Amino acid sequence: MDIISQLQELVNSIAALAFNTFGTLQRDSPPVRLSPNYPEPHAANPTEDAANVAEQPKLMSAALVKAAKQFDALVAALPSSEGGEEAQLKRIAELQAENDAVGQELQRQLEAADEELKQVQELFSQAADNCLNLKKPE
Amino acid sequence: MAATATYPPPPPYYKLYKDYVQNPNSAPEPPPPIEGTYVLFGANYTTDDVLPSLEEQGVRQLYPTGPNIDFKNELRSLNRDLQLHILELADVLVERPSQYARRVEDISLIFKNLHHLLNSLRPHQGRATLIHLLESQIQRRKQAVEDIKRRREEAQKLLKEALGTLDGH
Numbered sequence: 001m002d003i004i005s006q007l008q009e010l011v012n013s014i015a016a017l018a019f020n021t022f023g024t025l026q027r028d029s030p031p032v033r034l035s036p037n038y039p040e041p042h043a044a045n046p047t048e049d050a051a052n053v054a055e056q057p058k059l060m061s062a063a064l065v066k067a068a069k070q071f072d073a074l075v076a077a078l079p080s081s082e083g084g085e086e087a088q089l090k091r092i093a094e095l096q097a098e099n100d101a102v103g104q105e106l107q108r109q110l111e112a113a114d115e116e117l118k119q120v121q122e123l124f125s126q127a128a129d130n131c132l133n134l135k136k137p138e
Numbered sequence: 139m140a141a142t143a144t145y146p147p148p149p150p151y152y153k154l155y156k157d158y159v160q161n162p163n164s165a166p167e168p169p170p171p172i173e174g175t176y177v178l179f180g181a182n183y184t185t186d187d188v189l190p191s192l193e194e195q196g197v198r199q200l201y202p203t204g205p206n207i208d209f210k211n212e213l214r215s216l217n218r219d220l221q222l223h224i225l226e227l228a229d230v231l232v233e234r235p236s237q238y239a240r241r242v243e244d245i246s247l248i249f250k251n252l253h254h255l256l257n258s259l260r261p262h263q264g265r266a267t268l269i270h271l272l273e274s275q276i277q278r279r280k281q282a283v284e285d286i287k288r289r290r291e292e293a294q295k296l297l298k299e300a301l302g303t304l305d306g307h
Contacts, residue, residue, distance in 0.1 A: 004259050007213075011252050018224050018245070022231070068221055075213045081262055088265040095272035102279045109286045116290060120297070 007074050014067045021060040029053060200251045209259060216255070220248045 001009070030053060031041040155165045175184045191199075200219070201212040227241040 002263070004256055004263055008253065008256050011249065011256070014220070015249055022227070026231075064224070065221075068217060071217050072214060075210050075217070078210055078213075079266070081209065085262070085265070088262070088269065091269055092265065092272065095269060095276065099272055099276050099279070102276055102283065106279050106283050106286075109283050109290075113286050113290055116293060120293065 003074060003078060007071065010067060010071050010074065014064065014071065017060065017064045017067055021057075021064060024056060024060065028056070195250075197250050197254075198247060199254075200248065201255065207255075207258075209255065212255060213252070216248060216252050220245065220252070223248060 033040055151166075157164045173185060175182055177183075201207065201216065223241065223245045227238065227245065230237055230241050
């Protein structure tokens with residue numbers, strides 16, 4: 001895939017990672033104690049929460065940072081735009097002129113080669129005729 | 139039992155091409171290419187495919203305008219801005235959860251700018267592809283010219299040799 005499409009895909013994936021991160025954290029985080037007047041809230045599933053709740057933010061933020069670093073790497077790999085639009089258009093005009101000239105040269109060479117091919121075929125048919133006429137069956 | 143409708147008949151223009159084999163000019167010319175806007179299946183389309191600028195879409199532009207934009211640096215700074223805004227959003231959600239809307243708007247603004255910047259790189263990419271194609275075509279044509287010249291010279295040499303052997307015979 002060309003580099004600009006890769007960059008676009010990467011931007012979309014950064015967005016997806018960001019809102020997945022926030023959504024998962026908001027959905028899965030355990031209740032927190034708001035005021036000293038109320039007792040500690042009772043955790044719903046003490047076994048699975050303790051392990052996952054600490055792991056997931058680390059994993060997801062690591063993925064987000066990795067995607068951002070990939071973006072920077074791709075941006076650095078972009079070919080630097082030499083000149084601007086006018087320079088490119090000028091180069092295209094030059095290349096077109098050169099292409100036309102080379103095309104005409106090719107055409108000339110091709111025609112000359114066709115001519116020579118015809119001559120050689122003519123000669124060959126004459127030689128074949130002579131061979132046939134010389135070798136009379138006894 | 140044909141419960142469904144049959145296909146519509148082909149358009150009747152084929153009758154105009156009855157004498158095409160004898161006289162190609164007696165049949166109508168193909169229609170010219172469309173210019174401007176046209177209607178297709180009830181929707182309006184335009185032939186002028188240009189990327190609308192951000193102001194036309196009502197989105198604030200975060201990177202400076204001008205004839206030559208330094209794409210790499212702008213993309214990098216937008217990326218850093220994006221990361222900072224994501225961190226800010228995380229902070230806001232912890233401290234003042236009711237003020238998330240403004241932060242989310244900022245983040246979506248940055249994304250729109252990023253995509254617009256990437257899309258404006260496309261014409262440049264198209265021209266660069268054209269340049270590359272032309273260069274490779276010139277290369278191939280020069281190669282072909284060289285090949286033909288070489289083969290012609292070889293053929294001439296062979297003919298001369300054959301002539302020499304025939305004469306010396």
